Amino acid sequence: SIRIRVPENHTYKFNDIVRDDITFESSDFGDWVIVKKNGTPTYNFAVAIDDHLMNITHVLRGEEHISNTPKQMMVYEAFGWEPPKFGHMTLILNENRKKLSKRDEHILQFIEQYKNLGYLPEALFNFITLLGWSPVGEEEIFTQEKLVEIFDADRLSTSPAVFDPAKLKWMNNQYIKAADFDRVVELT
Numbered sequence: 001s002i003r004i005r006v007p008e009n010h011t012y013k014f015n016d017i018v019r020d021d022i023t024f025e026s027s028d029f030g031d032w033v034i035v036k037k038n039g040t041p042t043y044n045f046a047v048a049i050d051d052h053l054m055n056i057t058h059v060l061r062g063e064e065h066i067s068n069t070p071k072q073m074m075v076y077e078a079f080g081w082e083p084p085k086f087g088h089m090t091l092i093l094n095e096n097r098k099k100l101s102k103r104d105e106h107i108l109q110f111i112e113q114y115k116n117l118g119y120l121p122e123a124l125f126n127f128i129t130l131l132g133w134s135p136v137g138e139e140e141i142f143t144q145e146k147l148v149e150i151f152d153a154d155r156l157s158t159s160p161a162v163f164d165p166a167k168l169k170w171m172n173n174q175y176i177k178a179a180d181f182d183r184v185v186e187l188t
Helices: 043-053 063-079 111-116 123-131 144-148 165-178 180-185
Strands: 001-003 010-015 020-025 032-035 058-062 085-089
Touching: 001 063, 010 063, 010 085, 020 063, 032 043, 043 063, 058 063, 063 085, 111 123, 123 144, 123 165
Parallel strands: 058 085
Antiparallel strands: 001 032, 010 020
């Protein structure tokens, strides 16, 4: 295996888009494996290189990945690359305020499942965008183009979002009501 040498007495600090300044000390990490014995790169090594090669400027992901950030920053630093901006969003909770889990067989987990139930892609996109983020004002129905235009990372929430199926159903109904006749026929 190949390891990255972690500098001693080094502070890794980044300004998280959602959570402000986050600091880690190099003493929190030993020299960690970047390539396994079988030649497979580890996640934190591969994702940092991939993001750099793809010119990724912003990484928005779940808060459970905060601890991955300093390792990825070490890779960027080792290559002399500018790291992207990182933002760690809150978890999404189910109706019972428990963490949504891919192991929960009682929830719909795939877009195809929602499509088969008649949910419009634009309604699902709109709904998911509003989980953990809020626009200015009371309006909740937006086109994808409008959401891209008005998105402001400063409005990402630090409190967990709740996935509310009733709200998704309401939002989908709003999109269906606004759809032209041909689109509604196409959906049936």
